[in-house]
Amino acid sequence: MAIEVVTGKEATIHFDSARCIHSRTCVLSHPDVFVPNVVGAWIHPDAQPVEELIRIGQNCPSGAITVVRNHSDAGATADSNGLPIVNTVRVRENGPLAVEAELLINGQAQANPRATLCRCGQSKSKPFCDGSHVAAGFVATGEPATASFEALAVRNGPLDVQPRPNGPLRVVGNLEVVSGTGRTCNKVGETYLCRCGHSKNKPYCDGSHKAAGFEAA
Ligand code: SF4
Numbered sequence: 001m002a003i004e005v006v007t008g009k010e011a012t013i014h015f016d017s018a019r020c021i022h023s024r025t026c027v028l029s030h031p032d033v034f035v036p037n038v039v040g041a042w043i044h045p046d047a048q049p050v051e052e053l054i055r056i057g058q059n060c061p062s063g064a065i066t067v068v069r070n071h072s073d074a075g076a077t078a079d080s081n082g083l084p085i086v087n088t089v090r091v092r093e094n095g096p097l098a099v100e101a102e103l104l105i106n107g108q109a110q111a112n113p114r115a116t117l118c119r120c121g122q123s124k125s126k127p128f129c130d131g132s133h134v135a136a137g138f139v140a141t142g143e144p145a146t147a148s149f150e151a152l153a154v155r156n157g158p159l160d161v162q163p164r165p166n167g168p169l170r171v172v173g174n175l176e177v178v179s180g181t182g183r184t185c186n187k188v189g190e191t192y193l194c195r196c197g198h199s200k201n202k203p204y205c206d207g208s209h210k211a212a213g214f215e216a217a
Pocket residue numbers: 019020021022023024025026027059060061062063064065
């Protein structure tokens with residue numbers, strides 16, 4: 001399905017259904033802007049002030065929602081695709097890895113700094129999550145152990161996500177690993193994150209993809 005673009009008086013909302021992981025953050029927090037279960041128009045940018053729309057975009061973990069101002073006002077805060085101050089990957093319980101950073105994926109700069117990446121191995125849209133973990137009954141904690149780590153000298157900057165053939169996500173750049181409850185679990189400059197679903201040391205790769213026969217481009 002194509003990206004839906006709805007222009008209001010102050011802002012334009014872009015909705016990419018292929019990226020949505022149905023966290024329902026948008027419809028639960030602002031059912032006036034994203035009206036669930038209706039026939040016809042369901043995105044209403046004029047139901048909230050532009051700053052609130054931008055917050056909705058920033059709270060969408062998958063990057064499915066982007067909110068852009070129609071007019072650039074002096075002193076205005078960034079649109080929802082403004083870059084974060086701290087690069088993070090949030091480990092979602094029984095679900096994907098939610099990254100927020102100045103993202104490159106497969107060498108391509110991403111317009112939206114948020115993306116949810118498959119870690120169950122079942123997505124048909126790898127490296128992105130397509131929700132397949134639900135039907136697959138994927139079980140994985142969102143509360144990995146806290147590693148021994150040191151503070152990063154710089155907490156943002158480019159984050160290069162390189163899916164390895166039949167293997168993990170190699171991630172190069174400043175990154176803080178955060179649990180589902182918001183606990184900082186690790187701080188790294190480079191790491192390998194499991195995307196086959198079989199590691200015994202999730203969210204990190206432990207080489208189990210080989211014995212599992214994991215296949216992914
Ligand atoms: S992933 Fe984003 S667009 Fe999809 S339900 Fe969650 S907040 Fe809404």
